[in-house]
Structure formats: structure tokens, C-alpha cells
Amino acid sequence: MKEEKxxxxxxxxxxxxxxxxxxxxxxxxESIKKFEEGMKISKKCTEMLDNAEKKxxxxxxxxxxxxxEEFKTGEE
Amino acid sequence: xxxxxxxxxxxxxxxKDMVAEDEFLxxxxxxxxxxxxxHHYTGHMYFTLKDDKSxxxxxxxxxxxxxxxxxxxxxxxxxxxxxxxxFERDGVYQIYCKAMQxxxxxxxxxxxxxxxxxxxxxxxxxxxxxxxxxxxxKVIGVLTSQTGSVIKDIINxxxxxxxxxxxxxxxxxxxxxxxxxxxxxxxxxxNEKKLADVLILARGGGSLEDLWPFNEEVVxxxxxxxxxxxxxxxxxxxxxxxxxxxxDLRAPTPSAAAELAVTDVFDLEDRIHLxxxxxxxLLNRKLEFMKLRYEKCMNSKAFTNPKQKVNDEYIRxxxxxxxxxxxxxEKVHDCKIKSIELMTRLDTLSPLKTLSRGYxxxxxxxxxxxxxxxxxxxxxxxxxxxxxxAKVKVI
Numbered sequence: 088m089k090e091e092k093x094x095x096x097x098x099x100x101x102x103x104x105x106x107x108x109x110x111x112x113x114x115x116x117e118s119i120k121k122f123e124e125g126m127k128i129s130k131k132c133t134e135m136l137d138n139a140e141k142k143x144x145x146x147x148x149x150x151x152x153x154x155x156e157e158f159k160t161g162e163e
Numbered sequence: 164x165x166x167x168x169x170x171x172x173x174x175x176x177x178x179k180d181m182v183a184e185d186e187f188l189x190x191x192x193x194x195x196x197x198x199x200x201x202h203h204y205t206g207h208m209y210f211t212l213k214d215d216k217s218x219x220x221x222x223x224x225x226x227x228x229x230x231x232x233x234x235x236x237x238x239x240x241x242x243x244x245x246x247x248x249x250f251e252r253d254g255v256y257q258i259y260c261k262a263m264q265x266x267x268x269x270x271x272x273x274x275x276x277x278x279x280x281x282x283x284x285x286x287x288x289x290x291x292x293x294x295x296x297x298x299x300x301k302v303i304g305v306l307t308s309q310t311g312s313v314i315k316d317i318i319n320x321x322x323x324x325x326x327x328x329x330x331x332x333x334x335x336x337x338x339x340x341x342x343x344x345x346x347x348x349x350x351x352x353x354n355e356k357k358l359a360d361v362l363i364l365a366r367g368g369g370s371l372e373d374l375w376p377f378n379e380e381v382v383x384x385x386x387x388x389x390x391x392x393x394x395x396x397x398x399x400x401x402x403x404x405x406x407x408x409x410x411d412l413r414a415p416t417p418s419a420a421a422e423l424a425v426t427d428v429f430d431l432e433d434r435i436h437l438x439x440x441x442x443x444x445l446l447n448r449k450l451e452f453m454k455l456r457y458e459k460c461m462n463s464k465a466f467t468n469p470k471q472k473v474n475d476e477y478i479r480x481x482x483x484x485x486x487x488x489x490x491x492x493e494k495v496h497d498c499k500i501k502s503i504e505l506m507t508r509l510d511t512l513s514p515l516k517t518l519s520r521g522y523x524x525x526x527x528x529x530x531x532x533x534x535x536x537x538x539x540x541x542x543x544x545x546x547x548x549x550x551x552x553a554k555v556k557v558i
Contacts (some may be wrong), residue, residue: 095298097238098431100238101438102438104438106439108442108446108449114447115453122442122500125442126439129436129442136327136428138327139301139325139327140327141326141329142330143330144329144332146332146333153352
């Protein structure tokens with residue numbers, strides 16, 4: 088299993104694909120392949136944004152360990 | 164008593180004049196602790212200056228507050244420069260402050276500059292050492308007080324930019340004795356346990372003394388050694404703490420730090436959609452282009468008049484054959500001319516030609532007789548003349 092690409096790398100991929108599609112170097116088959124790849128990556132990016140979970144936590148030290156709890160500002 | 168009483172106003176006016184004439188009271192430099200501080204909406208500041216035994220009212224007009232490098236507040240020890248004067252209506256005397264400085268601030272500034280120069284020389288502020296703030300950090304670590312507006316501002320700005328943001332607050336004291344060590348320790352723990360992708364070190368505005376932990380060497384070194392990129396946002400926009408210089412990025416305010424650390428996901432989503440649109444446009448353009456090329460192909464002569472090429476080739480073949488025939492004829496002709504020439508030359512050399520000049524040739528049994536020694540009596544010889552042969556006998 089290779090390491091998941093970071094969001095930033097995926098955005099770079101999108102830019103690269105867009106540049107490749109713009110150039111005349113690809114034939115039709117390659118263009119369609121790149122197009123499909125681009126749409127897949129963009130979907131993945133959107134998913135990464137949507138699937139992130141909101142967490143506002145506070146770190147508390149207990150017996151030398153750091154524990155994580157939900158943080159409430161007292162306004163909610 | 165037969166003295167006319169004077170009015171209260173007269174008395175207050177008299178005292179005011181007396182005070183005004185006193186050179187010492189015209190320019191006093193007083194130290195004390197601020198209490199009852201009120202920043203009036205008009206911009207004027209009202210407060211009381213006190214020590215352990217006594218207090219005096221003070222006022223600082225808006226025109227003078229512009230020179231302040233800090234925001235005064237209750238409990239702060241300050242030196243004020245001003246004029247003592249009487250407020251006639253209330254019969255009170257007070258200090259009309261022209262300038263104010265934090266007590267002991269001179270020492271702090273000296274310490275600040277000394278440390279700043281030392282660390283700068285050591286290279287702690289070097290641009291080359293500064294780390295890139297990640298474009299899309301998964302976890303934002305915040306080191307600040309868990310109470311107060313700073314953490315609230317950071318949470319508000321962060322969630323506005325990314326509703327699904329992940330913030331880990333490591334609460335640290337941001338002023339007072341020991342705060343520096345605790346901040347440094349928090350930076351180390353965040354690093355050791357890799358609890359975030361980027362750290363925001365934040366504190367709201369305050370006096371130089373309040374901000375002091377962020378000017379401590381232990382904090383500066385912890386920031387320098389941190390593997391996690393750190394954004395420093397200490398005090399107001401005009402405050403520069405040493406942590407600001409060492410950090411990988413300085414933000415003018417805690418809210419600005421949140422903006423720098425948290426990417427606006429709505430912007431990102433727009434960008435992603437733009438890419439999708441672009442891909443579609445580019446692919447369509449490619450298809451259009453291919454279609455055009457196809458049409459151009461189908462319009463070419465190869466498809467509209469496929470026999471033309473064949474006919475052209477036929478003509479070429481015919482031409483070639485003609486050329487070959489012509490070549491052969493020429494060759495034959497040349498050979499004929501050459502053979503005639505050769506035959507003529509051969510003819511002149513022929514012995515028969517000699518016979519025509521009156522000579523004759525003697526043969527015996529088909530062999531030419533070249534000497535009389537070859538002759539014998541009664542030999543039947545054949546003598547060739549130009550017009551025919553004759554049989555002769557040797558006597």
C-alpha cells in the first residue's frame with residue numbers, strides 16, 4: 088500500500104493534468120484517460136474536504152500522558 | 164468676625180491659581196499603580212494613581228493618549244509626567260497627564276534588545292531556517308490561554324474558513340512567572356508526540372511586561388528547535404516579540420494567525436470545481452479538434468476521388484515504358500552505326516582487297532603458300548584472283 092497523497096499533492100496533480108490536456112502532446116485515448124484521472128482526483132479532493140470531521144479539542148496532561156477532550160468555549 | 168465670606172468658587176479659583184503658580188507642580192513625574200481605570204468613549208482616560216498610603220486622581224486627554232505605546236489598565240505600575248491642577252467645580256486637584264510609561268520598562272527594553280541581538284547573531288532568526296507553513300494542515304495546534312478572547316477568535320476564524328477544522332488547544336499561561344517555561348515545554352510536547360501539523364503561538368495585546376514570556380530565551384529556543392512550523396501571533400499589530408522573529412511566520416494578530424494556518428475550504432472547493440470545468444472544456448476542445456481533422460481527412464482527394472492516384476500511376480508507368488523503348492531503339496541504332504564502321508575498316512584490311520590490285524594468292528589444300536620452298540613438282544595449286552580461282556600445276 089503506497090502512502091496516501093496529501094491534499095496539496097493532489098491539487099498539484101490537478102494542475103498538471105490541466106496543463107497536459109491543454110498541450111497538443113496527448114492523443115485522444117490519452118486525453119480521455121487523463122480526463123478521467125482528473126475527475127477522479129477532484130472528487131477525491133472534495134471528499135477529503137467534506138469528510139474531515141470538525142474537532143475542537145483541548146489537550147490535558149494527566150500523569151505524564153496527554154489526553155484529548157472536547158473543548159468548550161462556554162459560548163455554545 | 165467681621166470678615167466677608169468668600170464663595171466656594173472663589174476659594175477653588177484661588178487654590179487653582181496658587182497651584183498654577185507653583186513651578187514644581189507644573190511639571191511632576193510621579194510613579195504609582197493604576198486603579199479605577201476608565202477609557203471614556205471620548206478617548207480621554209480617567210484613572211487613579213496610588214501607592215500603599217495614598218492616591219490621586221489622574222486624567223489623560225485624548226490628544227496625549229496618542230503617544231502611548233501600551234494600553235494602561237488596573238494594577239499596572241506606571242510613571243506619569245504631567246501637571247497638577249485643580250478642577251474647580253469639584254474642588255479636587257488631579258494630575259493632567261501628558262505622558263506615561265510602564266515602570267521598570269526601561270530595564271525590560273534593555274533585556275529585550277540584548278536577547279534579540281544575541282539570538283540574531285546566533286542565527287535564530289535566519290530566513291533559511293524557516294519552515295514552510297503546510298498548505299492544508301490536518302491538525303492545527305494552538306498554544307494559548309484556554310480562557311479569554313484569543314482562543315475564541317482563533318476558533319471562530321478557523322471554523323469560518325473550514326467548518327471541519329481540527330484544532331488541538333494546548334492550554335498555557337501567557338503571562339506571569341513561569342509562563343515562558345510552560346510555553347517552551349508545550350512546544351516540545353507537541354513536537355515529541357506529533358500532535359499537530361502546524362502550531363499557533365498566540366496571545367492578545369498587553370503591556371511589554373505582560374508579553375514578556377514571549378520574549379524569553381527558553382521560548383525562543385523551543386521555537387527554533389521545533390520541527391513543526393510555528394506561527395507567532397503575540398499582542399497587537401505593533402508589538403514585535405522575540406517569538407515573532409524566531410517563528411516561521413509572524414501574524415499581526417491571533418485571528419490573522421488562524422487565517423494563515425487554515426486554508427479557506429470554500430476557495431478550495433471553487434478551485435476544484437474550476438478544474439473539473441476546465442477538464443471538460445479541454446476534452447471537448449480535443450474532441451472538436453479530432454472531428455475537424457477527421458473531416459479534413461474525409462474531404463481529401465484520397466477519399467473523394469480514390470482512382471485518381473491509380474490513374475496517375477498508370478500514366479507514370481506508360482511514360483516509363485515509352486522511355487525504355489526509346490532507350491532501346493537508340494541503343495540498337497548506335498550499335499548498327501558502329502558495326503558498319505567496323506566492317507568498313509575490316510574490309511580495307513581484307514587480303515581479297517589486295518587481289519583486286521592485280522596480286523594473287525596461292526593455296527594448297529586450303530593453306531596459303533608463303534615461300535617457294537613449300538612447292539613441289541606436280542603439286543596441284545589453287546590460285547585466287549579477284550574475280551575467281553584457277554587450278555595450276557607446278558612444273
